[in-house]
């Protein structure tokens with residue numbers, strides 16, 4: 001199993017999990033499920049290995065090219081304008 005080491009944010013323990021990771025690609029939201037990642041048990045920071053990072057980049061390229069992905073609808077809420 002990949003060793004994620006300690007959290008680079010808070011020094012907490014990293015736990016190997018499968019996570020949903022979201023990416024904004026040219027104004028489109030792409031979500032990749034079941035991504036192997038280390039998740040900090042203290043602050044929730046997520047890290048992926050270099051290998052997984054490369055596969056994610058490849059999957060995102062594939063999605064842009066072939067459109068084989070499922071599509072889900074997500075609610076979009078605009079933040080109030082009167083907040084500075």
Ligand SMILES: [Zn+2]
Nearest residue numbers: 007010040043
């Ligand atoms: Zn942390």
